[in-house]
Amino acid sequence: xxxxxxxxxxxxxxxxxxxxxxxxxxxxxxxxxxxxxxxxxxxxxxxxxxxxxxxxxxxxxxxxxxxxxxxxxxxxxxxxxxxxxxxxxxxxxxxxxxxxxxxxxxxxxxxxxxxxxxxxxxxxxxxxxxxxxxxxxxxxxxxxxxxxxxxxxxxxxxxxxxxxxxxxxxxxxxxxxxxxxxxxxxxxxxxxxxxxxxxxxxxxxxxxxxxxxxxxxxxxxxxxxxxxxxxxxxxxxxxxxxxxxxxxxxxxxxxxxxxxxxxxxxxxxxxxxxxxxxxxxxxxxxxxxxxxxxxxxxxxxxxxxxxxxxxxxxxxxxxxxxxxxxxxxxxxxxxxxxxxxxxxxxxxxxxxxxxxxxxxxxxxxxxxxxxxxxxxxxxxxxxxxxxxxxxxxxxxxxxxxxxxxxxxxxxxxxxxxxxxxxxxxxxxxxxxxxxxxxxxxxxxxxxxxxxxxxxxxxxxxxxxxxxxxx
Amino acid sequence: xxxxxxxxxxxxxxxxxxxxxxxxxxxxxxxxxxxxxxxxxxxxxxxxxxxxxxxxxxxxxxxxxxxxxxxxxxxxxxxxxxxxxxxxxxxxxxxxxxxxxxxxxxxxxxxxxxxxxxxxxxxxxxxxxxxxxxxxxxxxxxxxxxxxxxxxxxxxxxxxxxxxxxxxxxxxxxxxxxxxxxxxxxxxxxxxxxxxxxxxxxxxxxxxxxxxxxxxxxxxxxxxxxxxxxxxxxxxxxxxxxxxxxxxxxxxxxxxxxxxxxxxxxxxxxxxxxxxxxxxxxxxxxxxxxxxxxxxxxxxxxxxxxxxxxxxxxxxxxxxxxxxxxxxxxxxxxxxxxxxxxxxxxxxxxxxxxxxxxxxxxxxxxxxxxxxxxxxxxxxxxxxxxxxxxxxxxxxxxxxxxxxxxxxxxxxxxxxxxxxxxxxxxxxxxxxxxxxxxxxxxxxxxxxxxxxxxxxxxxxxxx
Numbered sequence: 001x002x003x004x005x006x007x008x009x010x011x012x013x014x015x016x017x018x019x020x021x022x023x024x025x026x027x028x029x030x031x032x033x034x035x036x037x038x039x040x041x042x043x044x045x046x047x048x049x050x051x052x053x054x055x056x057x058x059x060x061x062x063x064x065x066x067x068x069x070x071x072x073x074x075x076x077x078x079x080x081x082x083x084x085x086x087x088x089x090x091x092x093x094x095x096x097x098x099x100x101x102x103x104x105x106x107x108x109x110x111x112x113x114x115x116x117x118x119x120x121x122x123x124x125x126x127x128x129x130x131x132x133x134x135x136x137x138x139x140x141x142x143x144x145x146x147x148x149x150x151x152x153x154x155x156x157x158x159x160x161x162x163x164x165x166x167x168x169x170x171x172x173x174x175x176x177x178x179x180x181x182x183x184x185x186x187x188x189x190x191x192x193x194x195x196x197x198x199x200x201x202x203x204x205x206x207x208x209x210x211x212x213x214x215x216x217x218x219x220x221x222x223x224x225x226x227x228x229x230x231x232x233x234x235x236x237x238x239x240x241x242x243x244x245x246x247x248x249x250x251x252x253x254x255x256x257x258x259x260x261x262x263x264x265x266x267x268x269x270x271x272x273x274x275x276x277x278x279x280x281x282x283x284x285x286x287x288x289x290x291x292x293x294x295x296x297x298x299x300x301x302x303x304x305x306x307x308x309x310x311x312x313x314x315x316x317x318x319x320x321x322x323x324x325x326x327x328x329x330x331x332x333x334x335x336x337x338x339x340x341x342x343x344x345x346x347x348x349x350x351x352x353x354x355x356x357x358x359x360x361x362x363x364x365x366x367x368x369x370x371x372x373x374x375x376x377x378x379x380x381x382x383x384x385x386x387x388x389x390x391x392x393x394x395x396x397x398x399x400x401x402x403x404x405x406x407x408x409x410x411x412x413x414x415x416x417x418x419x420x421x422x423x424x425x426x427x428x429x430x431x432x433x434x435x436x437x438x439x440x441x442x443x444x445x446x447x448x449x450x451x452x453x454x455x456x457x458x459x460x461x462x463x464x465x466x467x468x469x470x
Numbered sequence: 471x472x473x474x475x476x477x478x479x480x481x482x483x484x485x486x487x488x489x490x491x492x493x494x495x496x497x498x499x500x501x502x503x504x505x506x507x508x509x510x511x512x513x514x515x516x517x518x519x520x521x522x523x524x525x526x527x528x529x530x531x532x533x534x535x536x537x538x539x540x541x542x543x544x545x546x547x548x549x550x551x552x553x554x555x556x557x558x559x560x561x562x563x564x565x566x567x568x569x570x571x572x573x574x575x576x577x578x579x580x581x582x583x584x585x586x587x588x589x590x591x592x593x594x595x596x597x598x599x600x601x602x603x604x605x606x607x608x609x610x611x612x613x614x615x616x617x618x619x620x621x622x623x624x625x626x627x628x629x630x631x632x633x634x635x636x637x638x639x640x641x642x643x644x645x646x647x648x649x650x651x652x653x654x655x656x657x658x659x660x661x662x663x664x665x666x667x668x669x670x671x672x673x674x675x676x677x678x679x680x681x682x683x684x685x686x687x688x689x690x691x692x693x694x695x696x697x698x699x700x701x702x703x704x705x706x707x708x709x710x711x712x713x714x715x716x717x718x719x720x721x722x723x724x725x726x727x728x729x730x731x732x733x734x735x736x737x738x739x740x741x742x743x744x745x746x747x748x749x750x751x752x753x754x755x756x757x758x759x760x761x762x763x764x765x766x767x768x769x770x771x772x773x774x775x776x777x778x779x780x781x782x783x784x785x786x787x788x789x790x791x792x793x794x795x796x797x798x799x800x801x802x803x804x805x806x807x808x809x810x811x812x813x814x815x816x817x818x819x820x821x822x823x824x825x826x827x828x829x830x831x832x833x834x835x836x837x838x839x840x841x842x843x844x845x846x847x848x849x850x851x852x853x854x855x856x857x858x859x860x861x862x863x864x865x866x867x868x869x870x871x872x873x874x875x876x877x878x879x880x881x882x883x884x885x886x887x888x889x890x891x892x893x894x895x896x897x898x899x900x901x902x903x904x905x906x907x908x909x910x911x912x913x914x915x916x917x918x919x920x921x922x923x924x925x926x927x928x929x930x931x932x933x
Contacts, residue, residue, distance in 0.1 A: 018720060029732070036739065051755070058759065063766060073762045076755065094601035100758070108595070126735035138727065142720060241715050245495060245625060248723060252621060257506070260609035264513060267603065274524055275598045276581050280531055287538070348600040355602065368606075379602045 002173040005165075009177020013143060019181075022142060026135050027185035033128045034189060037086035038196050048078040048097065052428075060423055064416040067400040068326060074102030075396070077389040077428050079109075082376035083201045083208045087193065087215065088129035090377025099386070101393035103400075104330065106337040109386070128193075129371050132219050133364055134255050136186075137226045141251060143181065144230035145243040147174040148467060153239055158469045171231055171464040178227065186223075190216055206376075206432040214435065215374040221453050222367045228456035235460070235467040258362030265358065266351035272344065285336045293335045296328040314410045323405030330397050337390075345383050352379060359448040366445040366452070373438045373445075380441050384433055392428045399425060479655065482647060486659035490626055499622055500667065503614065507671025510611040514569030515679045521564040524581045528559035531583075536887065545883035549875040550795020552882055557583035558868060560861050560893040565848040567686055569679040570672065571612035571840070573849025582861055586872060588805035589865045590757040590813055593858050611675055612843050615668060615694050616836050617730055620701040622667070624722045626660050627705035629715040636715060657706060664698050686846045686898075689906030693846075696913040697839040703917040710924045733834040737827065745823045753812035760808025764801040775807060776800035786877050796876045799869075817855060824851045832912040842909035848898040860896035867891040 013019045055076040062073055078098045085092065096109030148171065151157040160170060197208050230247055237243035273281065289295040302314060305321055314321050352369070359366035372378035399421075408415035439446070490496055539552040561581040584592055607613075630653065634640035643652055672691070681687050704725065709718045764772045769790050777784040788797045806813075828845075831837040844850035868891060875885050 018717070022724070055755070062762075065766065069765060074758075091601035091605050094599075094604040096596075100754075126732075126739050130731075130735070134731065135727070138723075146716065241629065241719065244716060244719050248621070248625075248719075249495070249499075252618070256617065257609075259606040260613070263603045263606045263608055266600075272598055272600065274520075274581075275595060276524055276528060276531070276583065278598050279583070283535075344598060348602065351600050352602055355606075372602075379600065382601065 002165075002169050002176075005170060005173030006177045006180065009147070009174050010180050013178070013181040019143060022139055023181065023185055026131065026139050027189070029126070029135065030128060030131045030185065030189045031192060033126045033131050034086065034193055034196070036126065037089070037128055041081050041083075041086040044097075045081045048080065051076070051098070052078045056427055059425070060419060062422060064418045066413070066415060067404045067417050067421065068103065068323075070417070070422065071103035071397055071400040074100055076100055077392065079382070079385050080430060080432075082206075082381075082432055083197055084211055084215065084375040085377050086128070086196070088371045088375035088377055089125070089127055090129075090372035090375055091379055091382060092377050093125075095379075095382045099389055101389060101396065103326075103397055104333055106334075106341060106390055106393070109382075128189075129368075129375070133222075133367060133371070136182075136219075136223060137255070138251055140178070140182065140223060140226045141230050141244075141247045143178045144174075144227060145234050145237075145247050146240040147171075147178070147231065148234040148464070149237045149240040149243040150234075152467075152469065157467075161469060167464050167467060168461065171235065171460065175227055175231055175460075182223065207435050210435045211374045211376070211438070214439070215371065218367060218370045218374065218449065221449055222363060225363055225449075225452045225456045228453075228460040232456065232460040232463040235463040254362040254364045258358065258365060259368070262355050262358045262362075262365060266354035269354055270347050270350045272347050272351075278340065278344065282336060282340050285340070286333060289332070290336070290339070293332065293339070296325070296332050298325055301325065301328060317410055319405050319410075320408040320412065320415075321405075321410040323401045323403075323408075326404070327398060327401040330394070330401065334394060348379055348383075353444070356442075356444045356448065359445060360451075363449060363452040366449040369445040370442055370449065373442050374435075376432055376438075381433060381438070385430060388430050389428065396425055482652075482655040483659045483662070486656050487662060490659055490663060496626060499625060500663070503618060503622055503667050504670060506609070506614050506618065507611060507667065508674055510609050510614050511569065511671045511675025511678065514572060514610055514675055517572055518564050518566060518569050518679055521581075525561040525563055528561045528581050528583065532557065532559045540882070543882060546881045548795055548879050549872065549882045549885045550798060550879075553586050553795075553872060553876075554798075555585070557585050558864070558890070558893070560584050560864055562857050562860070562895045565686075565898065566679055566681045567690060567847035568849045569675055569681065570610065570690060571843040571847045571849060572608065572610040573844035573847060584861060584865055584868070586799060586802075586865075586868060588757055588761055588802040588809075589862065590753055590806055590809045593861060594754075611671060612840060614671070616697060616839055616843075619664065619667060619698060620726055620730070620836070621723075623660070623664060623698065623701040624705055624719070624726060626663070627657070627702065628709050628718040628722050630656050630705070630709045632709065632713060632715040632718055653706070653710060657702060661699075661702060664702075665695075668694055668698060685902035686905075689902045689910075690843055690846050693839050693842055693906055693909055693913070696910055696917070697835060700835050700913050700917045700920070704920040707920040707923050729834055730836050734831075734837045737830055737834065737837065741823055741826055741830075745819050745826065747816065747819050747823075753809040753816055756812050757805040757809035759805075761801055761805030764804050769797050772797065772800050772804055776803050779803065779807070780873070783873065783877060794879065796873075796879070799873075799876055803869075817858075820851060820855060824855070827851075828908075832908055835913055835916055838909040838912050842906055845905040846902060853896065853898060856896040856898075860894060864891070864893045 013023070055078075059070075059073075059075045062070060065073075076098055077100075079095075081092075081097075099109045100107050148157065151160065161167065194209075194212060197212055201208060229250065230243075233246050233250075234240075234243045237246060285293075301324060302321060305317060305319075305324060306312065306314070309317055309319075311317055355365055356369055359369070369378070373380070403417055403421055404415065407417070491500070535556060539555060543552055559581070560583065582592065582595055629636075631640065634643055646652070647655070672694075675681070676687070705722060708721050708725075711718075713721070769788050773786075773788050786796070788794055788800075828841055831841045841850065845852065871889070871891055872885070874880075
């Protein structure tokens with residue numbers, strides 16, 4: 001019997017023009033956005049690889065100069081686009097993709113695509129994640145709202161139950177019917193995505209298939225939640241119309257209102273300084289130091305050097321004291337940067353936690369967090385790269401200052417180093433964090449999404465059991 | 471006779487109004503929308519206040535920094551040295567109207583601080599906003615009125631005829647008035663409700679923020695009204711037919727999704743494909759390269775290219791073997807020169823993007839309204855470009871002011887600090903009718919098209 005119900009629901013979807021066109025539309029949008037995302041990810045990755053190579057070439061062929069000039073010359077670092085970013089571009093349009101590593105300061109990331117955007121891009125971008133997070137749930141609602149409420153309205157629910165089928169079987173059959181219709185559009189998209197990853201990965205990634213599988217699991221849980229919710233409402237509502245209106249309200253609050261309210265709430269609970277205030281704080285702390293971080297004392301370190309080498313005058317030192325001073329000021333600056341940027345990133349993460357917590361009111365928030373995380377495009381993984389780039393900058397500065405200290409004398413401004421030193425600096429090697437690291441950051445979202453799924457299924461079961469026949 | 475029919479007419483509308491507001495979800499939806507609207511106006515007001523506070527803070531910061539630099543450098547220090555550090559404020563005061571449509575305000579900083587060094591690298595600074603929050607979008611009154619209000623319109627209108635028909639009350643209702651008139655009264659009652667939803671938060675926002683009642687505000691109100699009427703026209707066009715309530719609801723929600731999400735996404739994708747911007751990366755790299763190369767090049771060459779842009783200094787000779795600040799700032803200028811072509815190309819492509827988006831958005835009512843509102847409230851891409859242009863000219867005026875002191879290697883005590891030029895904010899791009907008229911015309915035209923099926927076919931007399 002349940003086979004018949006599944007079959008009937010499935011053919012209903014295929015035969016009804018409205019459902020058919022909606023499904024075809026969503027399916028093709030999904031494929032188009034996957035395709036476009038893949039092309040874009042691959043192009044960006046190639047552009048960045050080329051730009052990174054050019055930057056490296058500029059660095060190696062900068063000619064003979066003082067190592068400190070080279071440190072000022074600096075080098076660009078480009079954030080690699082991870083393979084799965086073609087599914088969800090996450091915060092990438094808002095973070096910038098390149099950072100200039102130079103002496104004395106930690107720079108912000110530059111070049112955010114959002115900077116070049118018109119209002120059209122702000123309302124919605126066509127990415128696979130948007131389709132999966134907004135349109136597929138809407139399709140599920142449209143396919144499901146009438147399953148029980150519609151049968152009841154038409155009076156066929158009584159007939160069906162009279163055949164001796166249990167309510168739970170009936171509802172289960174309907175859910176399976178809708179799911180198989182959905183599978184017709186989701187399975188090909190998933191296969192295309194997986195094939196794109198395996199055959200022609202658009203960029204580097206840590207464990208892309210494991211990440212991809214987890215991503216698919218998250219979206220399946222999300223869809224199942226919506227399916228169960230829709231069934232529950234359809235069983236509860238007096239008419240198909242009421243079911244539709246209620247479900248649309250849920251969809252609007254989940255997808256449109258909750259994320260924006262969460263933004264304001266997280267800003268209100270954990271405010272961040274404006275760009276201007278932030279720059280000003282860093283400037284003034286760099287100028288005067290803070291309570292526990294004092295500016296390097298040049299006289300003291302000179303004294304220390306003189307004692308260490310047992311000489312009377314700075315000119316007699318076998319090393320270049322300026323190199324030592326520069327490194328000391330570099331380390332002082334680093335502590336100021338760590339303090340300020342650290343506090344800023346921590347605030348961002350606290351804002352993220354507010355977001356994740358609010359997912360108890362809207363599962364989309366949990367799904368969005370998990371999706372960005374698994375695609376490698378969330379704030380935490382941006383910070384991971386930013387930290388790697390900053391560590392690289394510090395090593396680079398240490399190497400330049402060290403070379404100057406060892407190979408020249410104090411007061412010698414003519415010393416130059418050449419290609420040998422520039423080539424001795426290893427290129428920036430970045431390894432994206434593994435899946436376990438990502439999931440470890442996202443325990444809260446996983447729990448909330450799990451709770452939504454379990455709650456929705458329980459609600460569906462309870463509602464179906466109590467569904468009235470007329 | 472006439473007044474009697476007017477009274478009957480008003481009574482009909484009043485009855486219908488009471489009926490709508492009393493039905494289950496509607497009251498809840500009205501409260502939710504009102505709440506969101508008032509909240510959004512309040513947030514908009516706070517954003518304006520924060521932006522204004524930032525404007526005055528930038529001024530204070532400049533004074534403080536100047537005082538600090540004067541205190542740590544002996545007065546005989548060459549002016550070039552403190553000028554290396556000194557950052558001049560270039561704050562763009564927000565348009566009051568942006569409390570209503572905040573546009574790019576959340577992402578862009580409108581308060582750059584400019585140093586006398588190469589400019590290109592300083593122009594693209596941005597707000598320290600959590601990228602995660604930026605990606606989630608923001609809630610301004612424009613979003614509530616353009617994206618959410620249409621859903622409410624759909625929810626109260628989709629079963630305007632079919633609901634009565636399905637409940638079997640349509641025949642009875644027709645006894646009291648002709649169908650056309652009945653439908654008109656029903657629509658009128660709902661328009662009154664929607665008007666209340668639009669005006670109350672907008673008025674609260676306008677009064678608390680102190681929006682001037684000028685042409686721009688007038689156009690903004692007209693556009694929102696026309697946009698809301700467009701949705702009524704569309705709903706009437708669809709719901710006045712013979713379909714079932716469920717079919718009406720599905721069609722209208724489908725159109726809403728298509729117009730509010732899909733069409734903007736498709737347009738912006740097309741726009742990005744037609745006008746790609748690789749130049750952004752190129753210009754920063756070029757600027758760095760142009761500046762840094764100059765350290766190792768003969769100084770005469772650097773000065774030569776500097777004199778091309780500033781011939782009035784071409785008599786000065788800069789020594790090859792000693793550091794001068796005149797040469798140092800000329801090197802910085804060389805960086806900007808190297809990036810000039812790339813920078814022009816970047817601006818060109820952004821301008822074309824902006825124009826393309828404005829033209830094609832006219833086909834999509836919510837997007838046309840959004841873009842026109844952004845423009846009216848000076849929060850669109852065009853305004854951002856105009857702001858950058860204003861910063862460019864400010865940088866030039868600063869250079870003109872300080873060059874005499876740099877070339878004569880004057881000590882900082884001699885610099886005329888009182889007459890340092892101050893920033894002149896960009897004027898809003900395009901006047902109000904220019905920003906509002908195309909969108910208004912498009913909205914009216916599309917509304918009429920949406921009504922066409924109803925105008926041609928008489929409303930069902932019997933069913």
